[in-house]
Each structure stands twice: as structure tokens, then as C-alpha cells.
Amino acid sequence: MKPRTKWATAISGGVLVVSASALVPAAFPHHPSRSLTWTAQPASSSEITAAQRASAAPATVTASLPRLQPPDPKAFARTLAGIRAHSSEVRDDHGQKFHATTVSVDPDGTSHTHLTRTFNGLPVLGGDVIVHQAPNGRWRGSSLTLTSPPVKTSPALSxxxxxxxxxxxxxxxxxxxxxxxxxxxxxxxxxxxxxxxxxxxxxxxxxxxxxxxxxxxxxxxxxxxxxxxxDAADGRSLYSGKVPLRTTRSGGVFRLSDPARGNTYTGDARNDTDQCLGQFCFHRAPAAVFTDPDDHWGDGTTGDRATAAVDAQYGTDMTWDFYKNVLGRSGIAGNGKGSFNRVHYGTGYANAFWDDSCFCMTYGDGDGKQTGPMVGLDVAGHEMTHGVTSRTASLTYSGESGGLNEATSDIIGTAVEWYARNPHDPGDYLIGEKVVRPGFGRPALRYMDRPSKDGRSADYWSSKTAGLDPHLSSGVANHFFYLLAEGSGPKTINGVHYDSPTYDHSTITGIGRDAAVKIWYRALTTYMTSNTDYAAARTATLHAAKDLYGARSKPYTTVAASWAAVNVH
CATH class of the missing domain: 3.10.450.40 (Nuclear Transport Factor 2; Chain: A,)
Structure with missing residues (x-):
């Protein structure tokens, strides 16, 4: 989920604010952990020739990953100078101040500074901008969706x-x-x-x-x-088979808390629910940490309450390891801090959610008819990735950016499932396929190769996409990712049959999951901003592919071809 906006009275003191005049204290509602990234100038569709749209061979690629670092006053002085010199590009004007949150730095020293802005002391939502600079401070471009500077206005409505x-x-x-x-x-x-x-x-x-x-x-x-x-799903399967866990000894018992992964732990909500007024919760469902005398947890059935806890902890472990080992990110916020899980939330609750306000995952037990307990492996990857999105691009959960937000969680949730290599839950491009019961009426919640198989999701972009629920508009990006990774047409992977069509009747040969997910993650953390739509996502992923593999590479040309195949230009 996205973190709630924090107003000036709740802002911590470490954020830098840069304006055309001086560095001043922060007074902007911002996401304190939002990361920063970079971009060159957008490539137009005319830069992608017909030859470049040709199918690319599968590729396995190793990408260099950026490092996060806190804002530095001297470095931001160069950022400020760049903003002054390129005020028209970043839609700067009198009365604006820019608030720096985080910087990511590529291995070659190129920096990407993520800033929010105010105008006459008021926050400009959707005014966030990413400034990209060479190691010597030279301007390399910016990423933003703001089309014009704000104009001083008085409210006509009380x-x-x-x-x-x-x-x-x-x-x-x-x-x-x-x-x-x-x-x-x-x-x-x-x-x-x-x-x-x-x-x-x-x-x-x-x-x-x-x-x-x-x-x-x-x-x-x-x-x-x-x-x-x-996830607008009805449930998640309980079973991932026998899995390894790390725990902590406390007195004469073991606690389901992992010291190697930021002290992530899993607790029992005891079928209670949260009671909140706005962003203030006067009652939280508990997270009573599971304990065990012999360090052997659960029995593989719902008859033992610890079994669901095993699945939740395992899903968190695999998500943590995927982000760290594949994408170079330490924890959801990128700071090594572990989250925690609550299982057995509510009674018959057929859902799961990530909540930034507690930095935690919450799982219901399902309704027992259409769904089982919501502790599936891809559920953990999906929901926890909402936390990553809120700390990077902070994609607004509405319109096309909402669809991209949901698709990001589906993409990473799927990647986590492949990464785990669990024989009880092998990797696939089906969303929630393990959690649905026969009463659900179909074998999965969503389908990445042809999203419309769920009867509602969009295979291709259209002028109506922005009006869809984010779980349905996400189909466009899910379809793009499947084509980029695996290609078009009929094929069987891990025993599952797929047959992915293309809008332009082209034939796509995928570049492999490894390259595809790294391109998406770099686009998310380096080029996407809060109001990124599908056209801007195309530009962001092209930049990411260029950064990682080169403008003449097969990954780059396949990104362009895959977007055309879902009608995004």
C-alpha cells in the first residue's frame, strides 16, 4: 500500500529542501522513505525502426545496481543549480521550492535525485521530479509528469x-x-x-x-x-510444502522471528481486526509472535494455527531474498528494516493487505469455499511490493498509474515465485492459481499471458484504460511483461499452457525473466513518478533497458516491440 501523506507537523528533520534562493527546513507533505532515480531524454516511437521491432533472442543479463544514499548538501547545491538552468524543463517558476528525499547513485557515479515541490507553501501533488546528473554534476535530464507550473489561485469553493x-x-x-x-x-x-x-x-x-x-x-x-x-483476490493457498526457516531462541522456546532478514517476524492476529479513525488506530489486531518448543512449526493443515504462519514467514523470506539477491535492495524500504506479518486476521476474511502505517503484512483465512488462507507465496511478493512502490515511484492508486502500481506487484510477486523454485508451487504467470478453490469458478485470479481470460482485465491499452479498476487496468502492463519475458504465441512452461496474442499481430521472442524484471525495477525506481501513465511507462522502461543493456541491444528493441504489442506507443 501507499504510505499516508505526512503533513508538516509529522515530518522528520533529515529532509533537505532546495529552492531558487536557499536551503530551508522541510515543510512539505512527503513520503519520507521515497527513493530517487534518474533518466535521460525520452525516446520517441520514431526512434524505434521496423527492423528494431524484430524479435529478440532470449537473454540472461547481469545488471549493475544503483546504491541509495542520503541527501548531501553539496551535491544538492549542484542539483539546485541544474534546476535553475533548466527551469522550463522542470516547470519551475517563482514561488516554488523543491524538497529532496533520497538519491540513488549508479556504479559510474551518475546520480538520480528525487524531489517533491511546494508552491507558495502548498504541496504540489504530482509535482515530483527526478533530476539526473553526471558524476561532475552535469545535467542529464529529468523525469516528471507535471505539464505546467502552478498558478496562484484563490479558492472559490469553501x-x-x-x-x-x-x-x-x-x-x-x-x-x-x-x-x-x-x-x-x-x-x-x-x-x-x-x-x-x-x-x-x-x-x-x-x-x-x-x-x-x-x-x-x-x-x-x-x-x-x-x-x-x-490484491482484489478472494484468497491464497496455505501450502508451500516443507520449507527452511530461521528463528530466534528466547528462553526455553523458539520465536518465529528472523534475525538475518531485519528481524522479520510473524504473529497471530487471533481473528481480531483493526479499528481506526483516519490514520490513527485506537485498536490494532494483535501480532502475538508465534513460539514453538522444538523449532518444528506447523503440521501442513489448517488445524494448526502455526501452519499459516509458516507460509507467511516463508513468503516474506523469499521476497526479502529476491529483492536483495536479484535487485540489490535490502528490505522493503531499502534500509535493512524487516516488516512483520499478522495471520488469522478477522473471521472468514478472504483478502490480504500491506499497510505502511504498521509496516506490516496482514493475511485473512479465506472463506473456506472459494478461497483458502491468504498466505500464498506470490501473495507475499505482491503485497509487500506495494510497500516498495510507495517508497520509490509512489504511483498514485488511481487511473493508469494505479494499474501500473498493481502490475508492479503482480510482476514482482510472479518473479518471487520463480525465484523460490519451490516444487510445491512452481513458477508460472498465473496470479493466485494456488489459492483458489473449486468454488471460485476458474483456475486463477489473473493471467499475465492473456489478462482478459479473467473476463474483465484489459489485454491492450485503450482510451478506456484509465477508467478501469487498477486490478483490471494492470492487465496491460502484465501482458507487456509476459511478452517481454517469454514472447508471444502458444507455449508450455513448467506444465502450464500459455498462448499470448499481440495487438499488432507481431511475433515477440522474450528476453527472459531476469532481464525483464530488472528493466521493470529500474524503470520503477529511476524513471517513474507518482502520475506516470502507460505512455510514460513505455519511455521509462526504454530508458531502463538502454541504461542496463544499451540502445542497440535486444532487450531495448524487445521493450519497444512489446509495448507496441499491447498498443502503447
């Missing part, structure tokens, strides 16, 4: 009337009204808006905490952003 508009979207208003400039809209143009937090409980028991922005001039709803993100 906060009370705006609150009524926000309340009509559902839920209860919590806290006061805040003025912002909202630019996370299809045209990328900032508008003065009132912003509210609403809370509710979804029909299946999942908590809802959504920010709603109301146009301060017209009263129109500009954005409704859900901050609790779950």
Missing part, C-alpha cells in the same frame, strides 16, 4: 462545501481540510484543491483510508486515492 463533495464519494471525513495543488490528473496540469481523508470499511472487512481532492474552483472531484492497497 472548505465546508468541498467537504460535502468529498463525503459524497463514500466514507467518513477525518481531520480538517488542506489546500493543495493537485496535478495527478490526465493532463498533468496543477489545480488548486481541497484535500480530505475519508475512512470506511469495505464489504469484505478490509479497511479503507482514502484521500479525496476537490477542485477549489469548480467543486469537481479530481482524485480519490486509496491508501490501503490489497
Amino acid at each position: 472548505s465546508s462545501k468541498a467537504q460535502s463533495k468529498a463525503a459524497a464519494t463514500g466514507g467518513t471525513i477525518r481531520g480538517g481540510a488542506h489546500l493543495v495543488y493537485e496535478a495527478r490528473t490526465p493532463d498533468g496540469r496543477p489545480r488548486l484543491a481541497w484535500r480530505f481523508l475519508t475512512t470506511a470499511m469495505r464489504p469484505d472487512g478490509t479497511p479503507s483510508r482514502a484521500y479525496v481532492t476537490v477542485d477549489a474552483r469548480t467543486g469537481g472531484i479530481l482524485m480519490r486515492e486509496e491508501t490501503i492497497q490489497t
